Amino acid sequence: MRARTVGEPWHLSSQSEKPPEDPYSIAVDGRELNPDRQVLGNSQVRENVAKLYENIVKEVGNSDFTFQVTGGDRYVDPAGNIRSSTTGETVADASRTSPHLISRGARAADLRIRGVSDAIVDRAIRGTSFLPANTVRGYPDLHTHVALPNRPEFYIRPRRRRRRTPPGRRGR
Amino acid sequence: MKVRSPGMLILVAILLTTSRAVLAGDDQLPQKLRELRTQVGCGPVSGFYDRPGMVEPPYLYGYLPGGKEESAAFWCHREGAEKPFVLVLVEKGRVTSTIAWQNYPGGLSLDDSAPLRLSDFRYVDKPEQRGPVDAKTTHPSLRSEYDGVITLFYHHGDRWLYRLLD
Numbered sequence: 001m002r003a004r005t006v007g008e009p010w011h012l013s014s015q016s017e018k019p020p021e022d023p024y025s026i027a028v029d030g031r032e033l034n035p036d037r038q039v040l041g042n043s044q045v046r047e048n049v050a051k052l053y054e055n056i057v058k059e060v061g062n063s064d065f066t067f068q069v070t071g072g073d074r075y076v077d078p079a080g081n082i083r084s085s086t087t088g089e090t091v092a093d094a095s096r097t098s099p100h101l102i103s104r105g106a107r108a109a110d111l112r113i114r115g116v117s118d119a120i121v122d123r124a125i126r127g128t129s130f131l132p133a134n135t136v137r138g139y140p141d142l143h144t145h146v147a148l149p150n151r152p153e154f155y156i157r158p159r160r161r162r163r164r165t166p167p168g169r170r171g172r
Numbered sequence: 173m174k175v176r177s178p179g180m181l182i183l184v185a186i187l188l189t190t191s192r193a194v195l196a197g198d199d200q201l202p203q204k205l206r207e208l209r210t211q212v213g214c215g216p217v218s219g220f221y222d223r224p225g226m227v228e229p230p231y232l233y234g235y236l237p238g239g240k241e242e243s244a245a246f247w248c249h250r251e252g253a254e255k256p257f258v259l260v261l262v263e264k265g266r267v268t269s270t271i272a273w274q275n276y277p278g279g280l281s282l283d284d285s286a287p288l289r290l291s292d293f294r295y296v297d298k299p300e301q302r303g304p305v306d307a308k309t310t311h312p313s314l315r316s317e318y319d320g321v322i323t324l325f326y327h328h329g330d331r332w333l334y335r336l337l338d
């Protein structure tokens with residue numbers, strides 16, 4: 001059995017580690033904000049994506065706009081390539097210090113937001129933990145990049161691993 | 173704070189005056205660049221250093237090949253503009269270009285990585301258009317970076333190109 005690479009998400013390894021049930025769903029009032037189940041392992045990112053959506057709804061007074069997660073966590077493979085934790089494919093135009101990287105806290109999400117002005121989205125971001133100075137637009141696919149501040153408390157917390165009791169010591 | 177005596181009142185007044193004077197001189201740019209910033213109707217980028225992690229300065233000398241003093245670039249802010257941040261490019265003490273930008277700026281440095289394909293860049297004045305095929309950078313790009321998000325700016329012909337990496 002192949003050992004899992006550091007930072008590699010559970011579903012890309014061959015280990016029979018059981019994932020939690022639908023861990024990357026972000027549902028708000030019956031609307032799924034992450035329909036492609038982009039891997040967002042950092043619960044604070046998921047919570048703040050939901051908060052951002054709620055803030056926009058409050059600002060505009062309805063939910064008649066597009067809001068969808070289009071990008072999430074990444075990892076560096078043993079050859080040094082930056083790969084999407086969702087698809088395992090290499091990511092074009094990836095920065096080696098990107099906040100999408102698990103090693104950099106998995107603090108970022110890419111969002112497709114249409115039908116609301118940038119000014120409204122910017123106001124809504126101020127009501128979340130995403131750092132306004134980290135909001136980036138101008139990508140060819142027109143997504144909006146948001147990220148939590150570069151502080152340890154916003155970094156992804158490693159999953160707890162169960163300790164296995166050595167066979168000869170069972171019951172002691 | 174409760175001021176109990178005239179002496180303490182004077183001390184508080186001196187402290188307030190001194191701290192305001194310090195703040196007035198506490199700008200993000202060297203003197204000459206500040207003058208150029210005023211010429212282009214711009215002000216400092218508010219809160220530039222007030223964010224966690226490494227923040228490089230909002231200015232850079234020598235972004236073009238040649239003497240370091242002969243070119244410079246800096247970020248500034250124009251209140252009320254649709255694209256409120258402005259990258260100002262300076263050659264031989266004169267402003268040669270300005271780039272209005274939507275995103276909050278990062279610190280400036282030179283990107284001296286291997287020659288990059290210009291077709292991976294987009295034109296600043298027409299983002300839907302890619303840079304020329306079969307052309308590469310011949311000198312370092314200007315790099316604006318904060319928290320792992322990088323914008324490269326490169327002057328080719330008479331137009332500016334950019335590339336976003338995150």
